[in-house]
Amino acid sequence: MNTILQENLLGVRQRIARQCAASGRDPGSVQLLAVSKTFPLSAILEAYQAGQTRFGENYIQEGVDKILACRARPECRDMEWHCIGPIQSNKTRLVATHFDWVHSVDRLKIAQRLSEQRPQDMPPLNVCIQVNIDGGANKAGVAPADALDLARQVTALPRLHLRGLMTIPEPAPDYATALATHQAAKTLWDRMRDAGIAMDTLSLGMSADLEAAVAAGSTMVRVGSALFGSR
Numbered sequence: 001m002n003t004i005l006q007e008n009l010l011g012v013r014q015r016i017a018r019q020c021a022a023s024g025r026d027p028g029s030v031q032l033l034a035v036s037k038t039f040p041l042s043a044i045l046e047a048y049q050a051g052q053t054r055f056g057e058n059y060i061q062e063g064v065d066k067i068l069a070c071r072a073r074p075e076c077r078d079m080e081w082h083c084i085g086p087i088q089s090n091k092t093r094l095v096a097t098h099f100d101w102v103h104s105v106d107r108l109k110i111a112q113r114l115s116e117q118r119p120q121d122m123p124p125l126n127v128c129i130q131v132n133i134d135g136g137a138n139k140a141g142v143a144p145a146d147a148l149d150l151a152r153q154v155t156a157l158p159r160l161h162l163r164g165l166m167t168i169p170e171p172a173p174d175y176a177t178a179l180a181t182h183q184a185a186k187t188l189w190d191r192m193r194d195a196g197i198a199m200d201t202l203s204l205g206m207s208a209d210l211e212a213a214v215a216a217g218s219t220m221v222r223v224g225s226a227l228f229g230s231r
């Protein structure tokens, strides 16, 4: 008998695989980031037992507590931890010291602090630039027009490894709207790569819109509620 979480993991992996098939994409080209924010360590360990290794956290201190608890377990050493939430300046050291990835870099000052504070005995911190792709007011993310400049600056920082772009669009009323928004992110990503920025990651799509994201070219979907339940 599978648990609910095991069933949910299978279901999400099937959704990704089905959309990859429909879009003519290799199913191995889309990674699943399990967004475990607000869920307990026990849920993370259960997902890990079921083969899930990448986890995303929004709240820095909560994430660090979970990372430390997991790193204390020898069997959990190959977990990969992604910070996907807003980062205040006074939290950069925690992020730089504990996480493997950050998806939510949207200004140079935060990037500089992360680079300065990344411990020398750790590999460079993997970074995605968060882009405010649909221009929502008061929303985090660099304006699309400024993404290339920020990417050039991040690329020059010695302890960061620029991996790609991340977006959090407004909830879309329908598939076509979600697809158009994700395609805008893919177009920006393509243009930046054409301009010489090396990137391999497009962090697009969540529980509600992962099909549209995969159709548009997402390489990493960030899925919370469809795995762990509603928050």
Ligand SMILES: *Cc1c(COP(=O)(O)O)cnc(C)c1O
Binding pocket: 035, 037, 058, 084, 085, 168, 206, 207, 208, 222, 223, 224, 225, 226
């Ligand atoms: C919470 C969150 C997710 C996951 O959202 P679900 O709708 O629960 O899948 C993905 N990305 C970010 C940045 C989030 O904050």
